[in-house]
Amino acid sequence: MKTLEELEAIRQKTLARISLRKEDKEEAVRVVIGMATCGIAAGARPVLTAFMEEIDRRHLRNIQVTQTGCVGMCRLEPMVDVITPDGNKVTYVKVNPEKARMIVADHVVNGHPVTEYTIGAAEQQA
Amino acid sequence: MRDLSLHLLDLAENSLRAGAGRISLQLTLGADGALDVVLEDDGCGMEQGLARRAADPFATTRTTRRVGLGLPLAAANAEKTGGYLTLDSVPGQGTKVHIRLMTRHVDCLPLGDLPQTMVSLILTHPEHPDFVLDLHSPRGQARFDTGEIRRVLGPEVGLQEPEVMNYIQHLLTEQCQMVFGGLIS
Ligand SMILES: Nc1ncnc2c1ncn2[C@@H]1O[C@H](COP(=O)(O)OP(=O)(O)OP(=O)(O)O)[C@@H](O)[C@H]1O
Ligand SMILES: [Mg+2]
16 A cells, blocks of 8 residues: 555655756646546546656656636547647647647657647648 | 546536535445445535536536536436436535446446546646545445645645656555455446
8 A cells, every 4th residue: 555654755755856956837838638528528538647647758847737628619629738838829639648649749848739630730621 | 428437527627617625526335336426515506596407408607618518417327327416506615416326237337447537637736626535335445635645745745746646646546446446347
């Protein structure tokens, strides 16, 4: 069983890391996932898990994963916004775990939005 | 909705939207296979009229669409097994949703990944509110409370730190396995 001693050890370790990091909250990339009934039914939770795991695996530290409700485009869920520190927002539609990992690699890490998964591309097809 | 844990994530979203400071989830499995799920929050609550209509798909305070599906879908899945969903809400005080499912009924949804539901809620709301999970079965019981984790971590270390989220996920997985493992799918 996990113990509170273990958690205390994690606290010590994390504290040391945080003081090294000199984190600036403004610099964070935000990943915002739609989590209303429409989003969850379409698979938003495994998408969130994929973002979390990929961010963890790559040891990315200044990424904030948050959520939002229904934006009225239920058939395009799961939808994800990636907001970079420059204030630019890119909206991805019909995201799945595989697309999520690609979005982390190309957009979050390298700064190149994955155009083919964006809402703009989806609207051109329709 | 594919499983119960996704319904619970969805109903907890209602509580978050209601501005809850504490959201508690209690699952009690009886020896007869009846599963009682109680979700309680201290959010804004609902007027009596809305509470009475909330299991109707056309009751929603959303402005992006005219139907609200969370409660009606959960109610339908409970009723399919011979169970039910009831709602108690007091404006300004909070809401309590009680879902009873007969897990031995062929149409009963699987439990799904309850730890992943909790982790999703906590990761996206690291500062507020507190989330509590209480598990009971004939085999034993377990309790998880983000308030307790926060007390150990102190003000500087947030729940969203990857090492902390990992710890939480493992703890919850152990607890679910201990209380429900092999008893319900
Ligand atoms: N815990 C709660 N506290 C306060 N109000 C609630 C709560 N749960 C539900 N409601 C009210 O009941 C309405 C119906 O809820 P329901 O989950 O069925 O649909 P929705 O949340 O509006 O939309 P959807 O779940 O489809 O995304 C909500 O719009 C909200 O006004
Ligand atoms: Mg809802």
